[in-house]
Amino acid sequence: MAVREQKEKVIFRKRQKEDFYRAVREIAHHPAVLEMKKYPQHGRTSCYSHCLRVAYYNYRICRLLGLDARSAARAGMLHDLFLYDWHQYARRTGKHFHGLTHPAEALKNARRYFRLNPLEQEMIVKHMWPLTLFPPMRREAWIICLTDKYCSTCETMAGIKARLLG
Ligand SMILES: [Fe+2]
Numbered sequence: 123m124a125v126r127e128q129k130e131k132v133i134f135r136k137r138q139k140e141d142f143y144r145a146v147r148e149i150a151h152h153p154a155v156l157e158m159k160k161y162p163q164h165g166r167t168s169c170y171s172h173c174l175r176v177a178y179y180n181y182r183i184c185r186l187l188g189l190d191a192r193s194a195a196r197a198g199m200l201h202d203l204f205l206y207d208w209h210q211y212a213r214r215t216g217k218h219f220h221g222l223t224h225p226a227e228a229l230k231n232a233r234r235y236f237r238l239n240p241l242e243q244e245m246i247v248k249h250m251w252p253l254t255l256f257p258p259m260r261r262e263a264w265i266i267c268l269t270d271k272y273c274s275t276c277e278t279m280a281g282i283k284a285r286l287l288g
C-alpha cells in the first residue's frame with residue numbers, strides 16, 4: 123500500500139511538472155524573457171530563475187486551491203520583466219524607486235510580447251503590495267504577493283550564506 127501510494131505521488135508530481143511546463147512554455151522560451159538571465163535579482167539568483175521559481179510555486183498553490191493555476195504560472199514568469207539590473211538602476215538613472223515602479227514596467231513589457239488576461243495583469247502589477255498602493259482583488263494576486271516574498275527571502279539568504287562560506 124505504501125509503495126503504491128509512493129508511486130502515485132511520484133506520478134502526480136511528474137504530471138504536475140509537465141502541466142506547469144505546458145502553461146509557461148510559450149513565455150519561458152521567448153527571447154525577451156530569456157534576456158532576464160542576464161540580470162541578477164537576489165543573491166546569486168538571476169531574474170529568470172527567480173521568475174521561474176515564483177511561477178512554479180504560484181502554479182502549485184493555485185492548483186491545490188482550485189484557482190487559475192495557468193494564469194498564476196504565466197504571471198509569475200512575467201512579474202519581474204523589467205529588463206535591467208536593478209542594483210545599478212538608481213546610479214544609472216537617478217531614480218530611487220525601483221521597488222515601486224518595476225511592476226508597471228514589467229506589465230508594460232509583458233503586454234508588448236504576450237496577450238494577457240485581466241488576472242495575469244493584476245498579478246503582475248500588484249505583486250509588490252503593500253509597497254504599491256492598491257491591494258490585490260483576486261486570490262491568485264494575493265498568492266503571488268506571498269510567493270514572491272518567500273522566494274526573494276530564500277534567494278537573499280542563500281546569497282548571504284554563499285558569500286559567508288566563500
Ligand atoms: Fe518584483
Ligand SMILES: [Fe+2]
Nearest residue numbers: 172201202270
Ligand atoms: Fe519578484
